[in-house]
Every structure is written in C-alpha cells, then in structure tokens.
Amino acid sequence: MDIESYMQTVGRQARAASRAIARADSNAKDQALRAIAAAIRREAPALLAANREDLAAARAAGLEPAMLDRLTLSEKGIAAMAEGVEQVAALADPVGEISDLKFRPSGIQVGKMRVPLGVIGIIYEARPNVTADAAALCLKSGNAAILRGGSEAIRSNRAIAALVQEGLASAGLPADAVQVIDTTDRAAVGRLITMREYVDVIVPRGGKGLIARLLAESRVPMIQHLDGNCHVYLDDDADAEKALRIVENAKTQRYGTCNTTESLLVARSRAAELLPPVAAMLLAKGVEIRGCAETQALVKEAKAASDEDFRTEFLAPIIAVKVVAGLDEAIAHINDYGSHHTDAIVSENYGATMRFLREVDSASVMINASTRFADGFEYGLGAEIGISTDKIHARGPVGLEGLTSQKWIVLGNGQVRA
Amino acid sequence: MDIESYMQTVGRQARAASRAIARADSNAKDQALRAIAAAIRREAPALLAANREDLAAARAAGLEPAMLDRLTLSEKGIAAMAEGVEQVAALADPVGEISDLKFRPSGIQVGKMRVPLGVIGIIYEARPNVTADAAALCLKSGNAAILRGGSEAIRSNRAIAALVQEGLASAGLPADAVQVIDTTDRAAVGRLITMREYVDVIVPRGGKGLIARLLAESRVPMIQHLDGNCHVYLDDDADAEKALRIVENAKTQRYGTCNTTESLLVARSRAAELLPPVAAMLLAKGVEIRGCAETQALVKEAKAASDEDFRTEFLAPIIAVKVVAGLDEAIAHINDYGSHHTDAIVSENYGATMRFLREVDSASVMINASTRFADGFEYGLGAEIGISTDKIHARGPVGLEGLTSQKWIVLGNGQVRA
Numbered sequence: 001m002d003i004e005s006y007m008q009t010v011g012r013q014a015r016a017a018s019r020a021i022a023r024a025d026s027n028a029k030d031q032a033l034r035a036i037a038a039a040i041r042r043e044a045p046a047l048l049a050a051n052r053e054d055l056a057a058a059r060a061a062g063l064e065p066a067m068l069d070r071l072t073l074s075e076k077g078i079a080a081m082a083e084g085v086e087q088v089a090a091l092a093d094p095v096g097e098i099s100d101l102k103f104r105p106s107g108i109q110v111g112k113m114r115v116p117l118g119v120i121g122i123i124y125e126a127r128p129n130v131t132a133d134a135a136a137l138c139l140k141s142g143n144a145a146i147l148r149g150g151s152e153a154i155r156s157n158r159a160i161a162a163l164v165q166e167g168l169a170s171a172g173l174p175a176d177a178v179q180v181i182d183t184t185d186r187a188a189v190g191r192l193i194t195m196r197e198y199v200d201v202i203v204p205r206g207g208k209g210l211i212a213r214l215l216a217e218s219r220v221p222m223i224q225h226l227d228g229n230c231h232v233y234l235d236d237d238a239d240a241e242k243a244l245r246i247v248e249n250a251k252t253q254r255y256g257t258c259n260t261t262e263s264l265l266v267a268r269s270r271a272a273e274l275l276p277p278v279a280a281m282l283l284a285k286g287v288e289i290r291g292c293a294e295t296q297a298l299v300k301e302a303k304a305a306s307d308e309d310f311r312t313e314f315l316a317p318i319i320a321v322k323v324v325a326g327l328d329e330a331i332a333h334i335n336d337y338g339s340h341h342t343d344a345i346v347s348e349n350y351g352a353t354m355r356f357l358r359e360v361d362s363a364s365v366m367i368n369a370s371t372r373f374a375d376g377f378e379y380g381l382g383a384e385i386g387i388s389t390d391k392i393h394a395r396g397p398v399g400l401e402g403l404t405s406q407k408w409i410v411l412g413n414g415q416v417r418a
Numbered sequence: 419m420d421i422e423s424y425m426q427t428v429g430r431q432a433r434a435a436s437r438a439i440a441r442a443d444s445n446a447k448d449q450a451l452r453a454i455a456a457a458i459r460r461e462a463p464a465l466l467a468a469n470r471e472d473l474a475a476a477r478a479a480g481l482e483p484a485m486l487d488r489l490t491l492s493e494k495g496i497a498a499m500a501e502g503v504e505q506v507a508a509l510a511d512p513v514g515e516i517s518d519l520k521f522r523p524s525g526i527q528v529g530k531m532r533v534p535l536g537v538i539g540i541i542y543e544a545r546p547n548v549t550a551d552a553a554a555l556c557l558k559s560g561n562a563a564i565l566r567g568g569s570e571a572i573r574s575n576r577a578i579a580a581l582v583q584e585g586l587a588s589a590g591l592p593a594d595a596v597q598v599i600d601t602t603d604r605a606a607v608g609r610l611i612t613m614r615e616y617v618d619v620i621v622p623r624g625g626k627g628l629i630a631r632l633l634a635e636s637r638v639p640m641i642q643h644l645d646g647n648c649h650v651y652l653d654d655d656a657d658a659e660k661a662l663r664i665v666e667n668a669k670t671q672r673y674g675t676c677n678t679t680e681s682l683l684v685a686r687s688r689a690a691e692l693l694p695p696v697a698a699m700l701l702a703k704g705v706e707i708r709g710c711a712e713t714q715a716l717v718k719e720a721k722a723a724s725d726e727d728f729r730t731e732f733l734a735p736i737i738a739v740k741v742v743a744g745l746d747e748a749i750a751h752i753n754d755y756g757s758h759h760t761d762a763i764v765s766e767n768y769g770a771t772m773r774f775l776r777e778v779d780s781a782s783v784m785i786n787a788s789t790r791f792a793d794g795f796e797y798g799l800g801a802e803i804g805i806s807t808d809k810i811h812a813r814g815p816v817g818l819e820g821l822t823s824q825k826w827i828v829l830g831n832g833q834v835r836a
Contacts, residue, residue, distance in 0.1 A: 019753065019777075022777070022779070023777050096776060102798065104796065106796060108787050108791055108796075110796075110797045110798060113776070113783075115776075115779070117809050117810070118779070118809065200809055216637075219634075221808075221810045239832070242831075245832060248834070249835055250834075253834075253835060335437065344828075358441060358514060358531070358533075359440070361437075361440070361533070361536070361825075363825055363826060364825065364826040364828060365531075365825060366526075366827070366830060367827075367829050367830060368829075368830040368831055369526050369829070369830025369831075369832075369834075370830075370833065370835050373835055374826070378522065378528075379522070379528045379826065380520065380522055380528060391535050391536065391823045392535070392618070392619060392639040392810065392811045392823065395823055395824060396825065405809045407779075407780065407781055407782065407783060407814065408782040408797065408815070409775055409782075409784070410762075410782060410783070410784040410787045410791055410792075411784075411787070412784060412785060412788075412791075413786055414657065414660035414663060414786050414787075415786070415787045415788065416663055416664060416666070416671075416790070417667055417671055417788050417790040417796065
C-alpha cells in the first residue's frame with residue numbers, strides 16, 4: 001500500500017465529509033447515533049468473532065495479559081458500547097449555539113457561535129470500544145473523525161467502523177465522516193499527525209510513551225494527557241473525618257486511574273494527629289507508604305521517599321507522603337512536583353481554600369472532595385474524549401465542548417467602519 | 419553570550435514570576451499599568467533618543483522605507499502607547515472569574531475558573547509599541563511575558579522594557595514578569611519556541627515569512643495569524659445600496675490590513691445590476707479589478723483573474739471578482755479559497771444569511787457589515803494581542819480572554835466517589 005497516497009485520500013475525504021457533518025442538523029446526527037447503537041447490538045456476534053481473531057493473533061504474538069485484557073470485547077462490553085453511543089445521542093447538540101450577542105457603538109451586534117473543529121484524528125491503543133466512543137463524540141459535535149487504533153485491534157476496529165458507517169449512511173450522512181485507518185503501517189500515524197491541511201486536532205489516547213512520541217513529532221495541535229500525579233493536602237484546618245474519608249477514596253478506590261492521588265501532603269501542625277490514622281487505613285489496604293523523615297517518625301512502616309517519588313504517577317498501591325509547613329509550601333510543592341492534573345485540599349478555612357483554588361495551577365482543583373471525581377461523567381459532560389493536561393483550548397475532562405470552537409459572528413444592517 | 423544558559427535563566431525567571439503575577443490582585447496590576455503609562459510619558463525624550471539610534475543603525479544597514487516607518491516612534495506614538503496601557507488598566511480583570519458552578523448528583527459543585535496561561539512568548543518585528551501593548555495585556559491577564567522584538571528595534575524595546583519593569587516594581591510586582599530578550603542572536607528565538615517547560619504559548623506578530631518559520635519549528639502551542647484573504651458575497655437578495663457601501667468600506671478604507679476584503683463574489687442573478695456600479699466605484703478609487711470571464715463581460719476594465727488571484731491576500735488596491743451561481747457556490751468558494759479569517763454576506767434573505775453564518779468556516783462571519791470590523795476594539799475586547807486564524811483555543815481577535823484558560827473547580831463537603 002502506498003501510505004502517502006492512501007493518507008492523502010483519507011484526509012481529503014475527511015475534509016469533504018467534515019463540511020457535510022458540520023451543517024447536519026441535530027436530528028440527523030442523533031438518528032445516525034441511534035442506528036449505530038442498534039447495529040452494534042445486532043452485530044454483537046460478528047464483533048465478538050472479529051475480536052476473537054484479534055485476540056488469537058495477539059496471543060500468538062505474545063502480548064502481555066494486561067494488553068490482552070484491554071483488547072477483549074465481551075457481550076457486556078458490547079452492550080455498554082451501544083449504550084454509550086445512545087447516551088451521546090441524548091446530549092444537547094453544542095453546534096450552532098450563539099452566545100454573548102451584544103450591540104456595539106458602531107451599531108453591529110457581535111457574538112460567538114459554537115462550531116465544530118473540523119477533522120479530529122484519534123490515535124489509541126488496544127481498547128476497541130474507543131472506536132465507537134470517539135466516533136460518537138466526534139459525530140455529535142459535528143466533526144469528521146479519522147481513527148487510528150492499535151494494530152492488535154484492527155479486526156475489531158474494522159468491524160465496529162463498518163457499523164458506524166452503516167449508521168451514518170442510514171441517516172443520509174457521509175460515511176467518510178468516520179474513517180478507520182485500515183493499515184497497521186506506522187508511517188500512517190506519521191502522516192496523520194503532520195497533515196495540517198486535513199486534520200485540525202489530534203487526540204491521542206494511550207500510554208505515556210505514545211503521547212511523548214506524538215508530541216515530539218506532531219505538526220497538528222494536540223489535546224493530550226500526560227501524567228496524573230494528583231495530590232491531597234490536609235490543611236491546618238482540615239476536618240479529621242473528611243481527611244480520612246477523602247484520602248481513602250482518592251488513593252484506594254482504584255489504583256490505575258489518572259485521577260488517583262499519588263502524593264499526600266500534611267500540614268505540620270496536624271501531622272501527629274492526622275497521619276497515624278490515615279497511615280493505618282492505607283496500610284490495612286496494602287498501600288505502601290513512602291514518606292519524608294517526619295512521616296517516618298510518625299509512621300514506623302513508612303519507607304523513605306526519594307525526591308523522584310514525589311514526581312511519580314505510581315498507578316499502584318504506593319503513596320508518597322510529605323509533611324509541609326503549611327499552605328504556602330503545599331501550593332509550591334504541588335505546582336513544582338505535580339502534573340497539573342487534579343489536586344485537592346481538605347480544610348474548613350475559607351482563606352486557605354480560596355487561595356488553594358486560585359493558586360494551584362491544575363486542570364481540576366478541589367476543596368473537600370476526592371480527586372477521583374475528575375471525570376467527564378462526574379462533571380456532567382456526559383462523556384469524554386479524554387482528559388487534557390494542557391492549558392490551551394481544553395483543560396481537564398474534554399467532552400463535546402472541547403471538540404468545538406467558537407467563531408465570531410457579526411450581525412449588521414449595512415454598517416461600515418468609520 | 420551563552421544563549422542556552424541565558425534563555426534558561428530567562429525561562430526560569432519567567433516561570434517564577436508567572437506564579438506571583440497570577441495571584442496578584444487587580445489593584446496591584448492596575449497600579450503597575452498606570453505607573454508604566456506615567457513612566458512612558460515622563461521618559462518620552464529618552465525613548466525618542468533610543469529610537470533615533472535604532473533608526474540610524476537601520477538606515478545605515480539599508481532597511482527599506484516601510485520597515486523604517488514601522489520602526490519609528492513619534493511623540494504622538496509615545497502618547498498613544500501610554501494611553502493604550504491605561505486603556506488596558508481600565509478593562510475588567512478576567513482572572514479568577516468563576517462560571518457555570520452547578521451541583522452534581524454526587525453533591526459536589528462543579529464549575530470553571532478563569533486563570534492565566536502562565537508564560538507568554540511574543541515574537542514581533544519592527545514596531546516598538548508592541549513591547550508596551552503586549553506587556554500590558556499579559557500583565558493584566560496575569561501572565562508573565564517574554565518579549566522578543568526585532569533586532570532593528572532593540573534599543574527602543576530595551577528602553578520601553580526598563581519602564582515596564584520600573585512600573586512593575588513600583589506596584590510590588592516582580593520585574594521579571596516582563597522580560598525583553600536582550601540579544602539579537604536568532605538562536606534565542608529557536609530556544610524560546612521550544613522551551614515547553616517555561617513557555618506556555620507563543621504569539622507571533624509579523625509577516626507571513628516569520629509565522630511560517632515559527633510554525634515549522636515551534637514545539638510550544640502558538641496563537642498565530644496567517645493570511646487575511648477576506649470575502650464579501652453579494653447574494654441574490656442583496657440590498658444594492660448596502661452592497662455598494664460595504665464593498666467600498668471593506669476594500670478601500672485601508673488596503674494593508676488583514677481584515678480588508680480581497681475577493682468579491684456576486685450572485686449571477688444580480689451580477690448585471692450590482693457589478694457595474696460597484697466596479698465603477700472601485701475603479702474611481704484606483705482599485706485594479708481582476709475578474710472571471712463573466713465579470714470581464716460586465717466590466718470592460720477588468721483584467722482576467724487567475725486561480726491564484728482568488729487565493730491571494732493582495733494588501734494592495736487590487737480585488738479579485740467572481741460571479742457565482744448562488745449561495746452554495748459562494749460558501750464552497752470561501753471555504754476552499756479563503757483563509758478562514760473574515761467573510762461577509764450582503765443579503766436581506768433570512769435563510770441565506772443563517773446558512774452563511776453557520777457554514778462559512780471562518781474566525782469572523784458577518785451579515786451586512788464590512789469585514790473591516792474584525793478587530794478587538796470594534797468587538798469590544800478593548801485591545802488585542804493579535805488575530806488568530808487558528809481554530810484551537812482562540813479564534814479571531816484575541817484579547818485578555820484569549821490569554822487565559824479555564825480550570826475546573828470542585829467545591830465539596832467531604833464527598834467521595836461511589
């Protein structure tokens with residue numbers, strides 16, 4: 001396959017389809033989404049068969065169990081995929097929303113209209129359900145999508161994509177609005193992330209290695225997610241009961257998610273009171289504690305934390321703990337060592353919480369709540385294409401709004417500039 | 419000078435200052451801005467002297483007259499610069515604004531807080547007044563700025579920067595919040611646009627050549643401005659008087675600005691009626707008309723337009739004119755040939771204007787108004803750091819809001835995720 005000419009074709013088709021999908025009315029888009037969900041349900045056996053072929057090939061190639069697990073589609077997973085697409089159909093259409101329309105002294109009215117970005121390139125690994133999720137979000141937000149899944153999932157992705165295209169066609173929308181790159185050649189990714197004329201934004205979903213590589217090579221703007229080194233800070237005025245409950249949930253509800261807390265900071269004035277019960281709870285759940293010297297003095301089971309531990313997203317039952325002088329040191333530590341993802345303060349003090357809210361430079365900043373809430377569904381976005389750790393364009397959980405932009409609109413009646 | 423270590427120092431200082439400026443209260447920022455304005459007025463003679471040195475060196479180096487003109491500071495220009503800084507002081511502070519705070523079923527309240535981007539790198543040519551403008555906008559929006567002006571203006575920029583830093587210090591703010599790169603070595607630009615750890619966004623202001631080079635090499639997100647190939651489309655239902663007035667203003671008020679109209683599209687059903695008077699007006703003002711065959715048949719003075727003419731930002735008294743079948747062809751032409759900057763329809767037809775508004779994929783889309791209105795001041799932004807032709811983050815005129823981002827805030831009372 002000539003990758004260059006193939007990708008040119010995919011890009012050109014996506015650009016053309018993006019115009020049709022951008023002006024499609026809400027009803028046609030929702031009809032397509034419901035048809036896609038119905039097709040996924042109807043073709044569950046065929047999807048499972050395609051997935052079994054992927055799994056057999058992956059096993060033969062010696063893929064590790066975690067990867068196989070992510071690759072696996074189950075009947076329940078397929079039902080959830082269909083339901084997810086229907087949930088996106090039920091969300092309000094963000095496209096065409098007009099806001100802030102105001103008269104100016106010249107007599108023109110100036111406002112903003114929410115519009116699709118155009119063509120979204122999505123690069124992901126393993127999980128085939130991303131194919132349906134991403135297609136649904138891009139379609140609802142009026143964008144064309146070019147999907148590039150992992151080579152290990154290509155049969156599953158191809159089968160899902162066929163159903164998506166069937167659903168689009170049934171609603172009179174161009175099938176090219178969602179294209180799956182049908183080659184495992186890595187050169188295709190290289191082209192996708194540099195085709196500025198055809199691709200408006202890249203959303204990578206995958207491990208740190210993938211993101212770092214794409215970030216180094218991409219010539220197209222990216223909405224990306226790097227580390228999730230999240231913090232909980234127990235302030236001088238922390239409520240002890242809330243502190244225990246929030247640290248438990250933030251650290252131990254799930255160890256492998258990006259909004260899981262990895263570092264705990266405790267105000268010196270409360271360390272002797274708060275740390276022992278928190279540590280006992282964590283130890284009882286099998287969490288390894290790596291602490292500063294003051295932590296070790298209070299918690300005998302604590303190992304010594306290295307500087308690197310405070311920069312690490314463990315994604316495991318390990319927590320780094322540091323006793324700090326107070327709010328100033330906590331904020332400085334989080335801004336220096338954190339990953340600007342999600343950080344929380346536990347405090348009943350008005351001034352401290354307000355300063356934390358304003359000064360912590362993270363995508364999500366929380367008062368008296370678990371970092372685990374940083375999620376598109378919990379925030380009311382309905383669904384998310386990812387969580388951005390960037391500051392430009394979209395920050396934190398990215399839903400339909402993050403897949404759109406606002407253009408200026410000017411309504412006049414013959415006005416000219418003086 | 420060791421550029422690498424110099425730029426590391428500049429970057430580190432900017433990052434540190436960005437934290438202080440981000441949490442500075444509105445009063446301190448406005449006090450600094452007023453002090454800067456006062457210092458610019460007071461030191462006008464010194465600024466003129468520094469500028470004379472730049473001009474002498476530029477003349478000796480054989481710079482072209484247009485460049486010398488942009489480089490020149492006048493007493494009037496200095497007064498305007500001071501006034502511009504005071505106008506920024508008078509704008510509302512965008513930082514800390516909380517919006518969309520809503521309770522979720524879990525009991526947490528989720529909303530957004532507007533926050534500075536961090537460190538803004540601004541790369542510009544010739545005009546020294548950009549130093550004061552950009553510094554004022556970055557300061558007001560709570561960002562630190564690293565300014566890199568053209569080597570031809572370095573003495574002027576250095577003198578202005580000293581006054582900015584004096585103003586910052588007088589309000590108790592870190593002088594490093596605005597740094598001017600004090601070397602003409604081009605390697606400094608190379609570092610500035612790749613220091614992701616220290617620079618959050620690059621705003622280039624300059625000619626197409628500069629932007630294209632930066633775009634190819636930058637590893638930091640950019641808010642950039644490419645072409646301004648703007649259109650006016652005279653629809654089947656155009657009001658003839660408005661058509662004439664708008665084309666006159668859009669094309670001839672100023673030839674060198676990015677929001678000047680470069681292409682005129684006319685619906686076939688009205689071409690014989692509308693084109694001759696519009697052409698007569700343009701010709702009377704010395705505008706060269708390059709038209710399609712139908713245009714040439716109606717306007718004998720029209721030269722033949724090439725396909726390239728319809729893609730060109732003339733920045734000169736030249737206009738490309740095309741007769742189109744109607745709305746569909748007009749929208750398709752604008753989306754294909756335009757630069758997604760600013761495009762206007764002249765029409766009294768509801769359906770046509772609404773479709774144009776929605777389907778034209780440009781930063782500013784106008785109904786019955788001159789494209790010349792696409793400007794931060796006319797839109798009510800007070801001032802602009804530039805006009806973005808990008809879709810990501812900020813589109814069209816970029817004011818204080820475009821120099822900020824929104825983080826998520828979560829207000830809880832001990833909630834944890836179920």
